[in-house]
Amino acid sequence: xxxxxxxxxxxxxxxxxxxxxxxxxxxxxxxxxxxxxxxxxxxxxxxxxxxxxxxxxxxxxxxxxxxxxxxxxxxxxxxxxxxxxxxxxxxxxxxxxxxxxxxxxxxxxxxxxxxxxxxxxxxxxxxxxxxxxxxxxxxxxxxxxxxxxxxxxxxxxxxxxxxxxxxxxxxxxxxxxxxxxxxxxxxxxxxxxxxxxxxxxxxxxxxxxxxxxxxxxxxxxxxxxxxxxxxxxxxxxxxxxxxxxxxxxxxxxxxxxxxxxxxxxxxxxxxxxxxxxxxxxxxxxxxxxxxxxxxxxxxxxxxxxxxxxxxxxxxxxxxxxxxxxxxxxxxxxxxxxxxxxxxxxxxxxxxxxxxxxxxxxxxxxxxxxxxxxxxxxxxxxxxxxxxxxxxxxxxxxxxx
Amino acid sequence: xxxxxxxxxxxxxxxxxxxxxxxxxxxxxxxxxxxxxxxxxxxxxxxxxxxxxxxxxxxxxxxxxxxxxxxxxxxxxxxxxxxxxxxxxxxxxxxxxxxxxxxxxxxxxxxxxxxxxxxxxxxxxxxxxxxxxxxxxxxxxxxxxxxxxxxxxxxxxxxxxxxxxxxxxxxxxxxxxxxxxxxxxxxxxxxxxxxxxxxxxxxxxxxxxxxxxxxxxxxxxxxxxxxxxxxxxxxxxxxxxxxxxxxxxxxxxxxxxxxxxxxxxxxxxxxxxxxxxxxxxxxxxxxxxxxxxxxxxxxxxxxxxxxxxxxxxxxxxxxxxxxxxxxxxxxxxxxxxxxxxxxxxxxxxxxxxxxxxxxxxxxxxxxxxxxxxxxxxxxxxxxxxxxxxxxxxxxxxxxx
Numbered sequence: 056x057x058x059x060x061x062x063x064x065x066x067x068x069x070x071x072x073x074x075x076x077x078x079x080x081x082x083x084x085x086x087x088x089x090x091x092x093x094x095x096x097x098x099x100x101x102x103x104x105x106x107x108x109x110x111x112x113x114x115x116x117x118x119x120x121x122x123x124x125x126x127x128x129x130x131x132x133x134x135x136x137x138x139x140x141x142x143x144x145x146x147x148x149x150x151x152x153x154x155x156x157x158x159x160x161x162x163x164x165x166x167x168x169x170x171x172x173x174x175x176x177x178x179x180x181x182x183x184x185x186x187x188x189x190x191x192x193x194x195x196x197x198x199x200x201x202x203x204x205x206x207x208x209x210x211x212x213x214x215x216x217x218x219x220x221x222x223x224x225x226x227x228x229x230x231x232x233x234x235x236x237x238x239x240x241x242x243x244x245x246x247x248x249x250x251x252x253x254x255x256x257x258x259x260x261x262x263x264x265x266x267x268x269x270x271x272x273x274x275x276x277x278x279x280x281x282x283x284x285x286x287x288x289x290x291x292x293x294x295x296x297x298x299x300x301x302x303x304x305x306x307x308x309x310x311x312x313x314x315x316x317x318x319x320x321x322x323x324x325x326x327x328x329x330x331x332x333x334x335x336x337x338x339x340x341x342x343x344x345x346x347x348x349x350x351x352x353x354x355x356x357x358x359x360x361x362x363x364x365x366x367x368x369x370x371x372x373x374x375x376x377x378x379x380x381x382x383x384x385x386x387x388x389x390x391x392x393x394x395x396x397x398x399x400x401x402x403x404x405x406x407x408x409x410x411x412x413x414x415x416x417x418x419x420x421x422x423x424x425x426x427x428x429x430x431x432x433x434x435x436x437x438x439x440x441x442x443x444x445x446x447x448x449x450x451x452x453x454x455x
Numbered sequence: 456x457x458x459x460x461x462x463x464x465x466x467x468x469x470x471x472x473x474x475x476x477x478x479x480x481x482x483x484x485x486x487x488x489x490x491x492x493x494x495x496x497x498x499x500x501x502x503x504x505x506x507x508x509x510x511x512x513x514x515x516x517x518x519x520x521x522x523x524x525x526x527x528x529x530x531x532x533x534x535x536x537x538x539x540x541x542x543x544x545x546x547x548x549x550x551x552x553x554x555x556x557x558x559x560x561x562x563x564x565x566x567x568x569x570x571x572x573x574x575x576x577x578x579x580x581x582x583x584x585x586x587x588x589x590x591x592x593x594x595x596x597x598x599x600x601x602x603x604x605x606x607x608x609x610x611x612x613x614x615x616x617x618x619x620x621x622x623x624x625x626x627x628x629x630x631x632x633x634x635x636x637x638x639x640x641x642x643x644x645x646x647x648x649x650x651x652x653x654x655x656x657x658x659x660x661x662x663x664x665x666x667x668x669x670x671x672x673x674x675x676x677x678x679x680x681x682x683x684x685x686x687x688x689x690x691x692x693x694x695x696x697x698x699x700x701x702x703x704x705x706x707x708x709x710x711x712x713x714x715x716x717x718x719x720x721x722x723x724x725x726x727x728x729x730x731x732x733x734x735x736x737x738x739x740x741x742x743x744x745x746x747x748x749x750x751x752x753x754x755x756x757x758x759x760x761x762x763x764x765x766x767x768x769x770x771x772x773x774x775x776x777x778x779x780x781x782x783x784x785x786x787x788x789x790x791x792x793x794x795x796x797x798x799x800x801x802x803x804x805x806x807x808x809x810x811x812x813x814x815x816x817x818x819x820x821x822x823x824x825x826x827x828x829x830x831x832x833x834x835x836x837x838x839x840x841x842x843x844x845x846x847x848x849x850x851x852x853x854x855x
Contacts, residue, residue, distance in 0.1 A: 066626045095631045125622050131629035217849050218754050222525050225852055226466045226751035229531035231495045257847040343746045351626035354618050355754055357848065437848035447657040448757065448837035449617050452625055 056159035057089040058372065059105060062127035062194075063096035063134075063165035063172070066347075067208025068356040069364035070127050070194050071453065073164045076368025077192075078112055084376065091156060096132035096165070097172055101145060103152045111455065122361060123443055124453040125351040136172045139179055146179050153187055160188045160375040164368065166195035166206075170383055170407035177381030177403065188375040191383040191403055192368050196350045198247035199410045202401040203385035207367055208350070210360030210436035213251035215352040216240055217437060219345055220252040220295060224262040227341070228291040234339040235282055235292045235332050239325030241349050242297040244269050246413045248349065249297040251433045253425045262293035264424075269299035270413050271422035278328065279335045281423050286338065298324050354450045358439030363396070370398045383407075394435035456559035457489040458772065459505060462527035462594075463496035463534075463565035463572070466747075467608025468756040469764035470527050470594050471853065473564045476768025477592075478512055484776065491556060496532035496565070497572055501545060503552045511855065522761060523843055524853040525751040536572045539579055546579050553587055560588045560775040564768065566595035566606075570783055570807035577781035577803065588775040591783040591803055592768050596750045598647035599810045602801035603785035607767055608750070610760030610836035613651035615752040616640055617837060619745055620652040620695060624662040627741070628691040634739040635682055635692045635732050638663070639725030641749050642697040646670050646813045648749065649697040651833045653825045662693035664824075669699035670813050671822035678728070679735045681823050686738065698724050754850045758839030763796070770798045783807075794835035 060077045062070050074092075081090045090108040093099030106129070112121060121128065139146055153161065163173050173191035180187050193200050196212035220238055227236040240249040246268025255262060264285040267273060285292045302324065325342035332340040363386070371384045382400040389395040417429040444451050460477045462470050474492075481490045490508040493499030506529070512521060521528065539546055553561065563573050573591035580587050593600050596612035620638055627636040640649040646668025655662060664685040667673060685692045702724065725742035732740040763786070771784045782800040789795040817829040844851050 062629075066629055095629075098631065124625060126625040127629045130631065132631065214848055219748060219752075221849055221852060222751040222753060223747055225524060225526040226747050229466050229495075229527045231498065231530065231532065254847060255849065258849060258851070341747070343748070344744065346743045347623055347626050347741070348619060348743070348748070351622040352619075353622060434847055439848070440843075440845065443840075445840065447654060447834055448614055448839070449621055449655065449658060451658070452621060 056086055057091060057157045058087055058160040058162065059091040059093050059100065059153065059156070059158050060162040060164070061093035061096045061099060062129045063131055063163060063169040064195065065166065065350060066126035066131065067194050067196050067350050068125045068211035068353040069208040069360050070164055071121050071124050072361045072364035073192050073194060073207055073368035074129065075118060075121050076365035077162050077372050078108055080369035080372045089156070091158070092129045095130040096134060096169070097136065097149070097163070098132045098134050100152050101148050105156060106455070117453070119444055120451050121453040122365070123353050123356070123441055123450060125353040128453050128455055133168070135168065136175045139175070149176065150185060158187055160190070160372065162190050162192055162371050162375065164192040164194055166193070166197070167200060167406070167408060167410065170403055173383065174381065174403040174407040181380065188378070188380040190371045190375045190379060191406070192371040193383060193385070194364070196248060197242055197245055199245035199412070200406055201409045201411045202383070202405050204388040204396060205386060205436055207360060207364035209247065210357035211353070212248055212349050213433060214357040214437035215349055215355050216248055216252055216345060217254045218355055220263055220293065221255055221260065223343060224260065224291070224293050227293065232339055233286055233290055234341070235286070235294065237294045237296060237325045237328050237332070237340070237342040238263070239296055239298055239342060239344045241345070242269060243299040244410055244412070246270050246297045249295050250413055250425045250429055251437070252295045253430050254433050254437060256430050257434055261289065263295040264289060264292050265294040266424045267294070267296040267300050268413055268418060269297050269301065270415065271418060273300040273302060275302070275331060279331065282332060282336060296324055296328060300324055302327060354443055356441055357437045358441050359436060361441060367398055374400050391431050391435065456486055457491060457557045458487055458560040458562065459491040459493050459500065459553065459556070459558050460562040460564065461493035461496045461499060462529045463531055463563060463569040464595065465566065465750060466526035466531065467594050467596050467750050468525045468611035468753040469608040469760050470564055471521050471524050472761045472764035473592050473594060473607055473768035474529065475518060475521050476765035477562050477772050478508055480769035480772045489556070491558070492529045495530040496534060496569070497536065497549070497563070498532045498534050500552050501548050505556060506855070517853070519844055520851050521853040522765070523753050523756070523841055523850060525753040528853050528855055533568070535568065536575045539575070549576065550585060558587055560590070560772065562590050562592060562771050562775065564592040564594055566593065566597070567600060567806070567808060567810065570803055573783065574781065574803040574807040581780065588778070588780040590771045590775045590779060591806070592771040593783060593785070594764070596648060597642055597645055599645035599812070600806055601809045601811045602783065602805050604788040604796060605786060605836055607760060607764035609647065610757035611753070612648055612749050613833060614757040614837035615749055615755050616648055616652050616745060617654045618755055620663055620693065621655055621660065623743060624660065624691070624693050627693065632739055633686055633690055634741070635686070635694065637694045637696060637725045637728050637732070637740070637742040639696055639698055639742060639744045642669060643699040644669050644810055644812070646697045649695050650813055650825045650829055651837070652695045653830050654833050654837060656830055657834055661689065663695040664689060664692050665694040666824045667694070667696040667700050668813055668818060669697050669701065670815065671818060673700040673702060675702070675731060679731065682732060682736060696724055696728060700724055702727060754843055756841055757837045758841050759836060761841060767798055774800050791831050791835065794838070
């Protein structure tokens with residue numbers, strides 16, 4: 056029997072670790088012959104664009120470099136599988152490709168949208184009595200997947216955000232005049248990543264002084280009031296804000312660009328609030344957009360995250376070999392300290408096309424910071440560092 | 456005899472290492488009693504706001520944490536010392552403070568503008584036969600100081616830029632459609648930092664495909680032509696551009712804000728070019744501003760840079776103890792490989808208020824990339840990593 060693995064959705068630091076988990080588990084499994092990778096997610100299966108991973112990941116060095124390489128070495132896609140009744144042709148192409156290559160297991164590493172593909176495909180195979188197991192391995196820096204304690208990729212993104220906010224706080228505190236620094240983080244609907252900056256509290260930091268999440272209605276008047284209050288207490292005020300906070304009746308901060316899944320690309324909330332502070336308070340103010348560095352800064356990835364991503368990839372393959380299909384692998388947290396998690400299976404229809412938000416009770420009443428429960432949740436996820444292999448002073452990256 | 460040390464200008468990852476070099480050398484020097492730090496650069500001397508560094512940096516742990524802390528623990532300033540004939544009062548205040556504290560040596564760690572203070576103050580003391588030695592220790596991520604091979608702080612900034620560009624290149628290459636990513640780096644007049652992204656070439660990377668520096672006149676027509684040419688060769692085109700490239704006749708990209716030294720804060724060149732590509736080519740395009748992370752990302756600092764910053768601080772104090780004044784410490788490169796540098800003294804008036812630019816012969820004829828000479832120059836400066844001390848998954852920072 057052969058297997059195929061693919062990567063989909065937005066890049067993270069941990070997707071290649073999950074790929075590695077699948078490959079290493081496959082290499083240990085006698086009944087598996089070829090290990091195929093599909094280029095650009097499901098698109099590679101549709102267009103019969105598969106590569107032989109046994110020849111691509113060969114040495115221990117390959118393994119170490121792949122583990123520390125951000126993004127997706129097999130490429131990604133944002134392809135949304137049509138409903139079978141709308142377009143059966145694409146399902147036939149997929150089935151042709153997979154049966155021609157004697158594929159028994161298809162592992163799809165991706166986020167909410169990719170789980171939609173897992174759901175549709177597994178249902179199609181079951182309905183048509185085609186014996187191909189389809190398993191989803193989650194990934195997203197947004198941490199917004201249901202049924203799982205957290206998602207692979209989130210811990211590394213959170214570690215980068217916390218580190219950057221800490222360093223920016225040092226940077227912003229040097230002058231004797233008062234200042235406000237607004238740091239915009241990713242998160243369209245869920246504020247997990249923005250909220251993760253609160254971990255600095257564990258090291259005795261007061262920054263970030265204000266945290267705004269999409270889960271709470273945003274009021275520009277309250278925001279200015281909050282900033283003024285913090286300026287009375289601190290010389291250099293640090294504000295973290297999700298790209299997705301809702302600035303009702305504001306113009307000029309929405310990009311208007313929509314992806315295939317109907318998500319609007321947002322940008323410029325930080326810049327907008329910078330202008331607002333300049334206008335309403337008139338102090339020194341700067342905005343910083345952490346941008347794609349949040350999802351690709353593997354040089355400061357979380358070892359916990361990378362190790363877990365590898366483990367959940369391996370366990371996804373094992374679940375398929377044990378007969379599971381239409382499932383997503385999830386983490387169940389057993390304990391915060393000592394941190395322990397179990398890996399389990401969840402039904403894909405409980406995960407696909409759904410979002411998980413920060414619990415309102417983890418956010419303070421005023422809606423401008425998070426409570427210690429959130430800090431306790433985040434801390435183990437950013438723990439530990441990889442020994443990054445460097446070449447000429449720069450982290451090495453795996454190339455296909 | 457006592458000494459005082461101060462930090463000035465924009466933050467870098469290496470200013471605290473130079474402070475540490477001064478402190479460690481002072482602790483080894485029997486004739487030095489008190490080691491004072493002036494808060495917020497020369498402003499702390501003017502307002503008699505000094506701290507006792509012997510009680511602040513005490514343990515080996517203090518030393519290790521201080522070394523890995525970005526920005527300036529003593530605070531900074533952008534205070535421009537007036538000419539003596541315009542305002543003698545401030546010179547009297549400085550002299551009063553320094554003589555009251557029995558200061559024999561004043562070490563000023565800073566950039567071009569801070570060297571203006573070193574020049575004026577040392578001349579004032581010499582002219583008035585006041586026996587206080589004034590020595591400048593350079594720092595700037597811009598690498599634009601004359602008389603020195605490079606500046607402390609640059610190597611770490613360059614290592615961050617190269618790492619970020621490498622990771623963003625991974626991030627941008629995942630989809631099957633063509634895209635352009637424009638990365639805006641700091642550098643008002645000198646393109647050193649932007650050009651440093653070229654080191655990826657040493658690891659076999661083709662990115663960044665285009666590099667635009669303030670040293671070369673920028674043509675929007677040629678830029679679009681360049682991007683189109685690269686798009687014909689590469690799926691994901693990476694462009695690095697200095698914030699200071701001159702976009703003549705363009706509106707909406709200059710901030711118009713000017714600091715005390717008459718420098719305009721620039722921002723938005725990346726965003727402007729993003730819009731230009733969207734309009735003229737119509738492909739997928741994104742701009743990323745590396746912003747202050749370039750100067751404060753100590754978690755990926757260059758060990759070479761930090762070690763040299765410490766050494767040049769120590770040698771600055773030694774030079775003063777040997778009678779030098781009105782001097783700036785500089786690096787003379789002896790050899791690229793094996794990389795060796797000497798530390799020497801230069802006259803401060805050869806450094807203050809001047810700028811050093813990328814040699815035109817290190818830039819290609821078309822003005823859209825750099826030659827291998829530049830890569831050979833940059834590579835040793837980004838070499839090596841510190842063992843960063845972490846706490847709760849985040850780098851520890853020194854706090855006063």
